[in-house]
Amino acid sequence: MAADTLVDIRNLEFAYGARQILTGISMTMKRGQVVAIMGGSGCGKTTLLKLISGTLRPSSGEVVVNGEAVHLMDTDGLARHRRKLGVLFQFGALFTDLSVFDNVAFPLREHTDLPEELIRDLVLLKLHSVGLRGAHALMPHQLSGGMARRVALARSIALDPALVLFDEPFTGLDPISLTVTGNLIRRLTDTLGMTSVVVTHDVAESLKIVDEVYFIADGRIAAHGTPAEVRDTRDAFVHQFIYGEEDGPMRFHFPGGSMDADFGLGGARA
């Protein structure tokens, strides 16, 4: 594994029971990069994040983060791995009984013995970096969707992780919040020297901020490259996905029985 590689995934396979989700996935993510994982709903993107965080174990293959095999870790090893990991959930997953300040302070209080004055300064710095220092006393229900996502981002970087995983960070945001969140991911990755993995559907916003893109279709990597490379792709699925075309390998209709059988045409009735 190259020294600048933080995440190395090799020949990964994963199935929920008999249902195969991921097949032969291999990817590398370098330090300081923002990497996007894209694909249609249910293609296994979020499953991939869970495999990197160690929430799920692969059927076969390897997930190596910072030189350590996540798929082989025991409970203590996973706890150590997760302390160096930040995860931003789709809707933030802020603790609703804690204020914004206490949400960001949560990982610091749980995993460090820092004095409360220092925690206060660190929390306000993290909140300042996402533009919400002034909102530290608010409760999660007083925040907009975009603000909640930014607070969750501040919480996920509270322990200065080497790797941050973003699960659909752009879902349901207005255009301004979308740009703000995208720029924040890029800026924080650069200033903190971390690696960001962004699972997203949002082609326009993500291609503006990422260094590399992986497209997943039917549980396999359909395409991989820089944003410029994937924009010029000849792969029919990736082309359809990037340009939002109705016609292509991804069909509008879910597979089912024939029209004749369903509507009783020609005397047939299902």
Next chain:
Amino acid sequence: MVWGARVLKALASGFSHIGRSVVEGTWRLGYASRFLALVLLRSGLSFGRFSLVVRKVYFSGVQSLIIILVSGLFVGMVLGLQGYETLVRYGSAEALGTLVALSLVRELGPVVAALLFASRAGSAITAEIGLMKATEQLSAMEVMAVDPIARVVGPHFWGAVISMPLLAAMFSAIGVFGGYLIGVVLIGVDDGAFWSQMQAAVDFRHDVMNGIIKSAVFGFAVAAIATFEGYDAPPTAEGVSGATTRTVVTSALAILALDFVLTSFMFTGQ
């Protein structure tokens, strides 16, 4: 022949349904036992966050006070009225204090308080844990290397176990006061006889302690059911509402069944 085959098919389907229910029920019971064992094993970590346990005693206990006190008062008043009507026929109205106190301390205090507790606090515990799961707060904790069983479930569990005997004691105390209000103040039973007969008849070890043991067992059962149902709730609105209902129904049945078993050991043949 065709009719016979249909009957056989229906029988086979019935047996298969029963078999599936038994297997699923056994599996769920095993899962619940494993969950309870985990909660108990990690109790040290939960009590390490003592302020959280205190907060949950407030959540389960203090916030149930109104319903417990008002219900206890009315139950005591009804006991006073009904008891007087019966006792006066036999010329032993002065034994009203004994009847009210023994009924409350041995039986009605622990049982009715536990039923009210399951409805008020048990359902709230299930809803809170279930919603935390549905909004990915428990998953967020897990990927932050914070054990949700120690951090969320344990404090709720012990908060309920600690609250229940205290609430039952208050229910009985206010119930005795209700009986006093009706019997002595309203009807005019002799004040001295009311209290002295009660004092002579109620044994601390046999009556009061057994009542406390009962309420502690009920508290343990309600806490286990409420936390398990919340933790196991499907992460949807329907899933959480179903789990909340199951908590109330299962707790009520468990309380009544346990009461029969405990009473048969504690108070029969003496």
